[in-house]
Amino acid sequence: MNIYLEQLPQQLINGLTLGGVYALIAIGYTMVYGILGMLNFAHGEIYMIGGFTGWWVLHLLTRNNQVIMNSALVISLMIVLAMAVSGLVGILTERFAYRPLRNAPRINLLLSALGVSIFLQNLVLTYQGAKVRVFHIASLIPQDLRVFHVGSTVFSFMRVMVISVTFLLMALLTVVIKKTKVGKAMRATAQDIEAATFMGIDVDRIVVVVFLIGSALGGAAGTMVGLLFTQVDYYVGFQAGLKGFTAAVLGGIGSIYGAMLGGILLGLAESLAVTFLPSAYKDVVAFTILIIILIIRPQGLMGEKIPEKV
Amino acid sequence: MKKSTIILTSMLLVLLLAGFGYSADVKKGIHVGNAGAFTGDAAAPCMEIYNSAQIAVDEWNARGGIQGVKVKQIMGDDAMDPAQGVNVAHKFVADKLMYGVIGPPMSHIAQATMKIYGAADLACITTAASKPELTEQGYRHFFRVNARNDAHGWNCALFMKKFLHAKRVAIVNEKTAYNVNMAKETIAGLKKLGITDILQETIVGGAKDYSAVLTKVKAFKPDVLFFVATTAPDQAIGVRQARELGIKAVFFGTEGARDKKDFIAAAEGAAEGAYVYHFAPDIYAIAEAAGYVKKYESTYGVLSGFGPPAYEAMNILLTAIDRAAADGDITRKEVVDQLHAIHNYKGILGFPVSFDKKGDLEGGATYFFKVVGNDFKQVAVMTGK
Numbered sequence: 001m002n003i004y005l006e007q008l009p010q011q012l013i014n015g016l017t018l019g020g021v022y023a024l025i026a027i028g029y030t031m032v033y034g035i036l037g038m039l040n041f042a043h044g045e046i047y048m049i050g051g052f053t054g055w056w057v058l059h060l061l062t063r064n065n066q067v068i069m070n071s072a073l074v075i076s077l078m079i080v081l082a083m084a085v086s087g088l089v090g091i092l093t094e095r096f097a098y099r100p101l102r103n104a105p106r107i108n109l110l111l112s113a114l115g116v117s118i119f120l121q122n123l124v125l126t127y128q129g130a131k132v133r134v135f136h137i138a139s140l141i142p143q144d145l146r147v148f149h150v151g152s153t154v155f156s157f158m159r160v161m162v163i164s165v166t167f168l169l170m171a172l173l174t175v176v177i178k179k180t181k182v183g184k185a186m187r188a189t190a191q192d193i194e195a196a197t198f199m200g201i202d203v204d205r206i207v208v209v210v211f212l213i214g215s216a217l218g219g220a221a222g223t224m225v226g227l228l229f230t231q232v233d234y235y236v237g238f239q240a241g242l243k244g245f246t247a248a249v250l251g252g253i254g255s256i257y258g259a260m261l262g263g264i265l266l267g268l269a270e271s272l273a274v275t276f277l278p279s280a281y282k283d284v285v286a287f288t289i290l291i292i293i294l295i296i297r298p299q300g301l302m303g304e305k306i307p308e309k310v
Numbered sequence: 311m312k313k314s315t316i317i318l319t320s321m322l323l324v325l326l327l328a329g330f331g332y333s334a335d336v337k338k339g340i341h342v343g344n345a346g347a348f349t350g351d352a353a354a355p356c357m358e359i360y361n362s363a364q365i366a367v368d369e370w371n372a373r374g375g376i377q378g379v380k381v382k383q384i385m386g387d388d389a390m391d392p393a394q395g396v397n398v399a400h401k402f403v404a405d406k407l408m409y410g411v412i413g414p415p416m417s418h419i420a421q422a423t424m425k426i427y428g429a430a431d432l433a434c435i436t437t438a439a440s441k442p443e444l445t446e447q448g449y450r451h452f453f454r455v456n457a458r459n460d461a462h463g464w465n466c467a468l469f470m471k472k473f474l475h476a477k478r479v480a481i482v483n484e485k486t487a488y489n490v491n492m493a494k495e496t497i498a499g500l501k502k503l504g505i506t507d508i509l510q511e512t513i514v515g516g517a518k519d520y521s522a523v524l525t526k527v528k529a530f531k532p533d534v535l536f537f538v539a540t541t542a543p544d545q546a547i548g549v550r551q552a553r554e555l556g557i558k559a560v561f562f563g564t565e566g567a568r569d570k571k572d573f574i575a576a577a578e579g580a581a582e583g584a585y586v587y588h589f590a591p592d593i594y595a596i597a598e599a600a601g602y603v604k605k606y607e608s609t610y611g612v613l614s615g616f617g618p619p620a621y622e623a624m625n626i627l628l629t630a631i632d633r634a635a636a637d638g639d640i641t642r643k644e645v646v647d648q649l650h651a652i653h654n655y656k657g658i659l660g661f662p663v664s665f666d667k668k669g670d671l672e673g674g675a676t677y678f679f680k681v682v683g684n685d686f687k688q689v690a691v692m693t694g695k
Binding site (some may be wrong): 003004006007010011014015018125129130131132134136137138146147149154156225228229230231233235236239270271274275278279280282283 | 348349350351353354485510511512513514516517518519521522523525526528529530541543546547550551554555556572575576578579
């Protein structure tokens, strides 16, 4: 038993980092679903593009394996620019691939999303190549600051940063949704898109804002994973998108807080599953939990039962 | 001529063609295929294989080709996906001018395409697929210039026991045919050598985060962490996250890790002192290889170790095609027969290449390297003893 207890704090840290990243991706899925009722399968690719943007920023600010600016500034620039580029790509996909189909059957939107996903993946493959890009982060953080120990638990600077930024972004999003006019309009649109239009809400604008925020958070996740796990390639969006989508369903698709909770639970479940079972069962455990929760609560942990509209 | 005679004759003709294979005048052209994952995580080693084989083709063509015919190499990209590998195989088999294939370099693709190439008698020489079962199924067309997993597995176990003096070993392997087998053979070898404190865990390649599994490894407190993953980027993440978590064990990586850029440089210092094994020796130390190394590095950059066997394999394949075409006429079956007749071929690998009855490399050896600075230093060779 001791061998398990010894790992527990470390696995919690591992799970929390991974879970935070899943949560950021899940928010993008859930926000779009909440308003348009569509699964944006291109969201994983938006995350990947965020990762590539971060890599380019770091690459362009590095000379002879040394960053040419203050590290905090470089990291901030990476995250901010990744959010900007991913947000922009999100808006463009909405404008050109989804808006023309807004009133078409849902299945058309879904196909369009799959198409966008394949398009973006191949676009990056064509212009960036298939090779894995490595984030050279050694010069970002001095050797003695890279890790610190509490007992036998190791905290790495990057993990702490990722966890903090993730929670900061989630808190910001909560404030935007609860306290601002745009947030109110978003909630209204999610509740009933037609009624929102009657109340004078510019629904098109709200949809753009939703894609901007969701995609920007996905881009932030992409860059932070790059900093944390030090690699990005054109294919990372697939697995990340799948996990983000799972987290969104787990939390109750359409519910933003559900996405946050779902992401963190999924990350923790994966890490803890490895602790107690052979690691081959990692995904089995994660998805078994998903199935059980969906049997007990089909609407997800924090999802609301939507009454049939008559 | 009666109608029935015509039908009968044409049927006989079809039977003849089907029964005896397609025989052609060499002058129509000679194609050789190269099947591999030219996109995706393994693109770098596969492109190295392709480019090295191309150097061999260019050299043959510069010498006048085969019977005056210039050889053309054709790329077939399977993107590490067995379904796409099958498509490539069908495409190659349908090409009537194709007389041999280099690859596929991955065991699971080689397995998926075995029957297709086999039914067409199209010779395949893999340069990296090492799953033992591949040559245990009675096919005559399949050869390898690399040693089998069971040879590597046993040699790696020997290396851990004799060179690293391991007592507790953690094995983390990716869930693909090649890696699962490698882990299985190594564990069998370790147990035979009396090392029974073994922890085996698995990962999904390309996931980029192995910290949960490595945290478990840390709690096991091994002397050696044997990290069995296909690609150098994954190996780099493995060693990096192991060191970040404070795992003190010797890091021992597999073939894919022998890559200066994607393993040593990508790990940013974490790979220092790590060991890797490889099926090919230090190519820079072999005088016969100097010409090839110079040609490769002046055009494509640094070699990782996947290139030399591919250059050798293509040369062996073209030698067999050349012999099969000596009478001006060539069939795929003749090429296969000529490959079986290859004996003590002296190329650039530093040992004479012969194939046994199954198509396996005779007397295959496993080479071990240590990461010192920005390079790999060969520290040991194990030959099953």
